[in-house]
Amino acid sequence: MIGKLDSRIPSGPIEDKWTQCKFENKLVAPANRRKHKVLIVGTGLAGASAAASMAEQGYQVKVFTYHDSPRRAHSIAAQGGINAAKNYQNDGDSIRRLFYDTVKGGDFRAREANVYRLAELSVNIIDQCVAQGVPFAREYGGTLTNRSFGGAQVSRTFYARGQTGQQLLIGAYSALMRQVGIGAAELFTRTEMLDLIVIDGKARGIVTRNLVTGKLETHLGDAVVLATGGYGNVFYLSTNAKKSNATAAWRAYKRGALFANPCYTQIHPTCIPVSGDHQSKLTLMSESLRNDGRVWVPKKQGDKRPAAQIPVEERDYFLERIYPSFGNLAPRDIASRAAKRMCDEGRGVGPSGQSVYLDFTDAINRLGAETVAARYDNLFAMYEKITDENPYKVPMRIYPAVHYVMGGLWVDYHLMSNVPGLFVLGEANFSDHGANRLGASALMQGLADGYFVAPYTVGNYIASEKQPVIRDDHEIVRSTLAGVKAANDKLKSIGGKTPAETFHKRLGKIMWDKCGMARTDAGLKQAATEIAALKKDFWNDLLLPGDSSTLNSELEHASRLADFIELGELMCRDALERKESCGGHFREEAQTAEGEAKRDDANFCHVAAWEYQGDGKPALRHQEELKFENVKLAERNYK
Amino acid sequence: MKLHLRVWRQAGPEKPGKFVDYDLDGISPDMSFLEMLDTLNLKLVRQGEEAVEFEHDCREGICGSCSMMIDGNPHGPDRGTATCQLHMRRFADGATIHVEPWRAKPFPIIRDLTVDRSALDRIIAKGGFISVNTGNAPEANTTLIGRDLAEAAFEGAACIGCGACVAACKNASASLFTSAKISHLAKVPQGHPERKHRVQAMVAQMDAEGFGSCSNTGACEAACPKEIKLENIAEMNREWARSFFVRE
Ligand SMILES: Cc1cc2nc3c(=O)[nH]c(=O)nc-3n(C[C@H](O)[C@H](O)[C@H](O)COP(=O)(O)OP(=O)(O)OC[C@H]3O[C@@H](n4cnc5c(N)ncnc54)[C@H](O)[C@@H]3O)c2cc1C
Ligand code: FES
Numbered sequence: 001m002i003g004k005l006d007s008r009i010p011s012g013p014i015e016d017k018w019t020q021c022k023f024e025n026k027l028v029a030p031a032n033r034r035k036h037k038v039l040i041v042g043t044g045l046a047g048a049s050a051a052a053s054m055a056e057q058g059y060q061v062k063v064f065t066y067h068d069s070p071r072r073a074h075s076i077a078a079q080g081g082i083n084a085a086k087n088y089q090n091d092g093d094s095i096r097r098l099f100y101d102t103v104k105g106g107d108f109r110a111r112e113a114n115v116y117r118l119a120e121l122s123v124n125i126i127d128q129c130v131a132q133g134v135p136f137a138r139e140y141g142g143t144l145t146n147r148s149f150g151g152a153q154v155s156r157t158f159y160a161r162g163q164t165g166q167q168l169l170i171g172a173y174s175a176l177m178r179q180v181g182i183g184a185a186e187l188f189t190r191t192e193m194l195d196l197i198v199i200d201g202k203a204r205g206i207v208t209r210n211l212v213t214g215k216l217e218t219h220l221g222d223a224v225v226l227a228t229g230g231y232g233n234v235f236y237l238s239t240n241a242k243k244s245n246a247t248a249a250w251r252a253y254k255r256g257a258l259f260a261n262p263c264y265t266q267i268h269p270t271c272i273p274v275s276g277d278h279q280s281k282l283t284l285m286s287e288s289l290r291n292d293g294r295v296w297v298p299k300k301q302g303d304k305r306p307a308a309q310i311p312v313e314e315r316d317y318f319l320e321r322i323y324p325s326f327g328n329l330a331p332r333d334i335a336s337r338a339a340k341r342m343c344d345e346g347r348g349v350g351p352s353g354q355s356v357y358l359d360f361t362d363a364i365n366r367l368g369a370e371t372v373a374a375r376y377d378n379l380f381a382m383y384e385k386i387t388d389e390n391p392y393k394v395p396m397r398i399y400p401a402v403h404y405v406m407g408g409l410w411v412d413y414h415l416m417s418n419v420p421g422l423f424v425l426g427e428a429n430f431s432d433h434g435a436n437r438l439g440a441s442a443l444m445q446g447l448a449d450g451y452f453v454a455p456y457t458v459g460n461y462i463a464s465e466k467q468p469v470i471r472d473d474h475e476i477v478r479s480t481l482a483g484v485k486a487a488n489d490k491l492k493s494i495g496g497k498t499p500a501e502t503f504h505k506r507l508g509k510i511m512w513d514k515c516g517m518a519r520t521d522a523g524l525k526q527a528a529t530e531i532a533a534l535k536k537d538f539w540n541d542l543l544l545p546g547d548s549s550t551l552n553s554e555l556e557h558a559s560r561l562a563d564f565i566e567l568g569e570l571m572c573r574d575a576l577e578r579k580e581s582c583g584g585h586f587r588e589e590a591q592t593a594e595g596e597a598k599r600d601d602a603n604f605c606h607v608a609a610w611e612y613q614g615d616g617k618p619a620l621r622h623q624e625e626l627k628f629e630n631v632k633l634a635e636r637n638y639k
Numbered sequence: 640m641k642l643h644l645r646v647w648r649q650a651g652p653e654k655p656g657k658f659v660d661y662d663l664d665g666i667s668p669d670m671s672f673l674e675m676l677d678t679l680n681l682k683l684v685r686q687g688e689e690a691v692e693f694e695h696d697c698r699e700g701i702c703g704s705c706s707m708m709i710d711g712n713p714h715g716p717d718r719g720t721a722t723c724q725l726h727m728r729r730f731a732d733g734a735t736i737h738v739e740p741w742r743a744k745p746f747p748i749i750r751d752l753t754v755d756r757s758a759l760d761r762i763i764a765k766g767g768f769i770s771v772n773t774g775n776a777p778e779a780n781t782t783l784i785g786r787d788l789a790e791a792a793f794e795g796a797a798c799i800g801c802g803a804c805v806a807a808c809k810n811a812s813a814s815l816f817t818s819a820k821i822s823h824l825a826k827v828p829q830g831h832p833e834r835k836h837r838v839q840a841m842v843a844q845m846d847a848e849g850f851g852s853c854s855n856t857g858a859c860e861a862a863c864p865k866e867i868k869l870e871n872i873a874e875m876n877r878e879w880a881r882s883f884f885v886r887e
Contacts, residue, residue, distance in 0.1 A: 053773040068694065069760050071800055072702045088780065124776070131776035133769045133827050135793040142783030160793060166701055167796060174768035181764030189757065212749055241696040278670050280677055281698050382699065385724050388669075451773045499684040501677075546689040550651060551750040554690055 002258070002611060005624045008412040009113045014099075014630050018117045021413065022456055026463035033058035036462050037221035039206055041193045041248055043070030045165070045172055045443060046426025047227030049450030052175035055185040057455055059462075062219055063176070063185055066192040066211060066243065066556075071173045074229050074241040075446065078165025079286035079379065081147060081157035082443040084122035089146055093154040095119045102441060103631045105151040105331055106406070106434020107583035107599065109261070109607070112630055113413055114431050118441075121448040126158055128451055132171040136160050149439035150287055151331035151638075157440045162286055162378045168443055172450070192556070193248045194484045196224060196255045196422065199476050202465075203252075203422035207484045211556065214549035216484055218477050220470050222462050223421045225454060226252060227446075230405040230427035232265070234564045234571065235516070236508020238402035239271055239284040245560040246567050249409050249428050257417040258609040258622065260410035260430035262567065263575035266437055266584045267517050268403035269295075269335035272386055273355040282401040283386055285358070285379055287439040290328045292363035292372065293396070295319050295339070297356050301346040307357055307395045318342055322594075326638040333436045333584045333597070334638060336400035340517050341595060343399075350397045359395035400517060404442060406433045406584065407574075410609040410624075414457035415449060418609075421465070423458055425449035430607070435583025488548055491558050496541030500558040503538050507531070507561070507568055515572050520588045524576040528569060535565050570610060570619060577621060580604040601633055640666040640727060643735040644679065646691055652747050658737070668728035672715065673698060673705060675727055676738075693752040698723040700864060703799035706806070707752050708739040713803035713862040721801065721864035741802055743811035745849045756802045758848040759816060765844040766837035767820040769829050788826055795823035797865045804859035804867075810851030815859040817845050818875035819867050825878055835882040842879060 010017045010024065028036065036059050040051045043065040051063040067073060085098040098119040103110060126144070130136065136158050137145045146155040160167040179185040190211040197205035197218065205220035231246035232238040253259045270285045296317045298310050318338055323330040330338070339356045348354050364372050369392060373380070380391045387397075408430040409417050415431065416423050426446040433441065470477065514527035538561070546552040581590040581597035582604070590598045607624040642663045649656030663682070666675055673695050680690040694704040700721040707722055709715035715725045730736065738752065746754040784792075796819075804815035821838050824830030830837075853872055860869045 049773075056772045067696070068704070068756060069800065071760075072696055072704050074697070074702075076702045076799075077697045077699055086779070124774075126779045127776040128771075128773060130779040130782055131769065131771040131829055133792070133796075133824055133829050135789050135796050135823070135827065138784055138786045138789040140786050142785050143780050160796075163701065163797065166799075167793075170796060174763060175771075175773075177760060177764040178768040178770065180760075187760075189760075241702065242698060243696050275669050276667055278667055278674050278678065280671070280674050283699055382724070385720065385726065386671075388726075388728065455773065499681060501681055501684075543684060543687070545684055545687050551692050551753060552689075553692055554684060 002418055002622070005410070005418065005609060005622055006412065007111060007624060008414055009111070010413065014113060014116045017113050018120060025456055025460035028459050028463045030058055034060055036060065037062065038223050038225060038458060039219055039221040040064070040225040040227065041206065042073065042227035042229060042426070042428070043067070043173070043176065044073035044075035044227060044229055044426060045169055045446035046450040047225070048073070048169065048172035048176045049447050050225055050227060050425060050454045051185055052172060052179055053451050053455045054458065055179035057459070061179070061185040062188065062221065064188045064191045064193055064208060066190065068189055070176055070187065070189070071169060073169060074244050075169045075443070076166050077241060078443055079162045079284065080149065080288040081159035081164045081440045082125065082168065083149065083156050083440040084126045084158060084444065085119055085156060086123055086126060088144060089155045091154045093156050097154065098122060098156065100631055101152050102432065102438060103434070104636055105436055105438035107436055107597065107636050108434065108605070108628060108633055109582050109626065110432055110434030111626060112628060117453070118432050118445055118448050121452045122444050124452060125444060125447045129168060129171050132175060134160065134167045134171045147288055148291055148329060150290065150329045150335070151438040159288065162288070162376065165443060168447065172447070194251060195480050196252045197477055197480045198255045198419060199470055199474065202420045204470050205477065207481050209484070212551050216481055218472055218481050220472070220477065222467055223423060223458050225423045225425060225458065226409065226428050227425040227450065228428045230408070231564070231567060232402045232405055234507065234568050235402040235511045236504050237274065237279060237282050237512070239268060239282050242281055245564070247560050247563045250563040250567055252409060252417070252419070252422060254612050255419065256612065257419045257422055258410035258611055259407070259570060260607050260609045261407040261574065262571045262610065263515065263578060263585055264406035264435050264583065265402060266332060266404040266406060267336045267400045268332055269339055269400050270358060270398045271401035271403070272383065273350060273352070273397055273399040283382065284401070284403060285383060285396065285398060287332070289358060289376060289379060292375065293328065293358040293360050294362060295328055295356055295358055297342045297347040297349060307359070316347070323638045330638050331436060331438060336517060337586060339400055355397040355399040357395040358398045360391060361395070364392065404437055406430065406435060406437055410607070414460065415453055416457065416461065421461060423454055425454055435585055488555070488559065491542065491555065491562065492544055492548060494539065494542040494544065496543050498537070498541045499543050500554060500561050503534065503542070504557070504561050504564070506534055507565055510534070511568055511571070515575050518586050518588050519575050521576065524572045527572045531565060531569050531572065538562070538565060573619065574608055574610065578604055578608065605633070640668060640730070640732045642666055642675070642730070645735065645737045647739040648691065648751055649748055651750060656748070666727055668726070670727045671698065671723055672709070672725040672727065673723050691752060692750045695723060700724040701799060703801035706741050706754065706801050706803070708741065708806060710737050713741070713806040714864050718861065719864060719866045721799070741806035743805045745811065746802060746805065758850070759800055759802060759813065761848065762813065762817055762841050762844045763820065766833070766840040769824060770833060782828060784827055792823050792826040795819040795826070795867065795871055798867055799865055801864060803862045803864060805850065807858040807862035808851065809856070809858070810854060812853045813845050813848070813850040814853040814872045814875065815863065815867055815869070817841050818871035821878055822871040822874045825874065832887060834878060835885055835887045838875065838878040838882050
């Protein structure tokens with residue numbers, strides 16, 4: 001069992017902590033850096049930026065992705081934008097305000113020191129990206145422009161049409177490919193990490209599978225960096241890319257890394273509603289749409305008239321009504337739950353009654369269709385392609401969907417997990433967003449972690465450790481490799497009748513119904529029983545055709561699903577133990593008279609970090625207490 | 640809907656390939672093309688057969704993974720649409736649909752509809768970047784870029800690297816792909832110091848990978864899911880000519 005969790009937060013005032021940390025860090029002399037090897041898994045914003053930056057510094061970098069190119073990472077799909085406390089709009093923004101908004105937005109469940117650093121680094125990110133040629137939106141005078149996002153009363157979001165993630169990722173990808181081109185970084189595409197090699201308690205390498213040839217390999221180094229993204233696909237339907245998965249993080253967990261706050265899931269309010277059983281994923285309509293779109297439902301229950309025939313006085317613009325000071329830009333968790341309440345009251349619209357309107361009529365009348373098109377045309381076009389409805393003419397219909405996970409591997413201030421030498425960046429860690437992430441803050445966090453934090457803190461770790469040389473024939477290297485082979489063989493040997501896809505849908509339904517937008521004690525206990533049954537069926541009845549020595553997407557899916565099932569169990573357990581509501585975690589037992597989330601600071605002002613105890617044994621719950629010294633713990637109010 | 644599919648099956652790069660016929664029933668017009676293939680795969684797997692391997696991930700037309708010839712058109716019949724955004728309502732009930740991988744020498748087939756497009760990454764690695772190390776950047780607003788210019792740079796930067804342009808071209812030229820990046824970086828002032836080297840290095844790599852030359856037919860532009868314009872190729876040619884006269 002591990003000892004007390006040490007978050008290694010530097011002493012001193014919050015403004016000086018990061019400067020102090022960098023000053024106290026040990027350095028590796030430039031000429032010595034090439035003697036050290038860093039393994040980076042993932043080429044999304046976090047991984048690509050870390051790999052490029054550390055290769056520039058002179059470390060030997062090996063970087064891995066299961067995609068065919070680093071540019072395909074899920075980060076590419078981010079639409080709306082990236083926050084930074086530049087205060088270009090002269091609207092009173094500052095590092096402190098971004099820090100405050102993020103802590104409050106996270107419902108006081110994030111670590112203050114990390115969040116402050118994130119706000120501080122946000123300004124450097126924009127500088128770096130502009131220098132790389134990222135074509136952010138601009139004013140006629142040539143300066144950068146901004147838009148507003150949820151949970152903020154200032155305009156601090158930088159964007160590149162509705163394709164901000166794409167442009168930022170292409171920036172980081174280009175920087176990485178430049179290092180690959182000069183041989184400073186070695187790139188392994190179509191290569192999936194399947195285990196972490198831990199020797200003498202330290203992360204020293206990984207086991208990978210070449211997805212084309214099936215070959216299993218080991219890679220060894222001085223430190224391992226996971227930037228492997230989030231696990232929202234545990235719900236089967238989510239806005240995540242189809243292949244996003246939890247495997248890298250989960251296998252690190254099984255090697256001793258703690259999993260923090262697994263139940264913190266973000267359900268995004270503006271997604272295209274489910275249309276049928278065939279649906280393979282859900283599509284986000286960017287939060288930026290709430291700058292100009294107005295959310296409403298009919299006042300009357302079961303009102304089936306087309307939107308245009310419902311007069312204004314018979315409409316309930318519920319976000320504007322309930323949260324007058326933030327209106328349609330209320331934070332995601334709050335907006336999602338409000339939409340769910342409307343549908344639960346029988347006032348939802350659309351064929352299933354499971355959606356609400358997002359209406360641009362007023363914006364079109366006020367600004368003209370052309371201005372609206374300049375802001376959102378690609379989103380409108382995407383909506384029309386999927387639904388066959390034109391949002392310039394009829395209001396969009398939206399419903400909440402799983403979008404992001406705040407939970408992830410536990411890390412300290414250095415972004416190192418409790419396993420020394422294992423660093424975790426981006427969505428894969430739990431660090432900065434508490435129980436709810438504000439819009440446009442994930443891109444910020446991924447790039448802050450990759451460009452500006454890990455290059456210093458991984459360097460400090462390398463400089464502080466004297467590592468013995470490990471070779472491929474080391475006993476633990478060989479046994480970890482053998483373990484991966486055995487796990488794949490076990491999947492192949494089941495020989496049942498049910499494809500992975502069917503199990504995944506079944507898991508998704510349990511998670512969405514019982515560990516989704518609203519959770520109860522009874523429901524979570526029920527979910528645990530159902531997942532246990534599902535797990536048993538999976539291991540008895542999986543049907544897995546094909547061969548493991550070629551490209552075999554069924555095998556990839558089954559192996560990732562096995563981990564999702566176990567993660568689902570832990571999520572329900574975490575949700576059950578956290579008997580309060582906070583941010584995205586809503587326990588029906590803990591709500592205010594108006595149906596808002598009710599925190600319990602006396603008992604739950606902490607991070608829950610779970611330690612693996614072996615197959616079939618319940619995980620052990622550790623706590624990291626959270627202290628709020630700079631932002632006063634208060635009820636989160638957006639009214 | 641009922642469909643008759645003819646899908647290219649090939650077990651590996653060196654293995655022979657052929658069209659295999661499949662009948663599908665119960666397809667909803669609201670399905671995306673990839674969801675239709677998911678349905679086929681589920682059926683095949685249930686019968687203990689190997690699934691058709693195809694690339695996909697975001698299913699929103701932005702990652703550039705999906706890549707297939709549908710009735711001879713890269714990404715199918717609709718303009719400005721990636722395969723993942725194509726919906727079955729676009730096809731007639733009872734239609735026969737041919738599905739093939741990208742066909743181009745620099746894109747060897749890995750399996751079924753999956754090809755190796757890493758040649759495109761190697762072109763970027765030669766010059767598709769601005770050489771600025773992390774930490775080197777000046778304050779963002781010290782670089783002023785007019786709105787129209789920023790928008791024009793975006794047009795090239797919007798490329799998703801899917802390779803449809805190569806698949807559409809009878810010469811398997813990668814000119815549209817390469818020129819989109821060159822034109823993006825030539826438009827913004829940050830990209831200017833390396834213009835000469837960039838165009839020369841990227842074009843040389845394009846040739847080294849075995850991509851053919853451009854004969855200006857415009858098939859690439861028509862196939863591009865991001866509607867990247869042919870003008871980029873003209874701009875690349877200007878950059879190329881210019882590179883022999885300037886010093887950097
Ligand atoms: C539709 C959508 C829109 C969004 N819009 C915004 C927005 O506007 N603003 C914002 O701030 N955030 C947004 N987000 C959230 C944000 O995009 C993500 O949180 C963020 O991009 C995650 O980046 P990452 O680098 O941590 O991981 P990812 O981009 O998910 O990258 C993960 C990488 O790890 C690799 N990988 C994973 N596992 C393995 C393994 N086992 N072996 C090898 N490689 C592996 C993958 O190949 C990939 O390269 C959005 C999210 C979605 C779904
Ligand atoms: S799957 Fe991403 S572009 Fe089609």
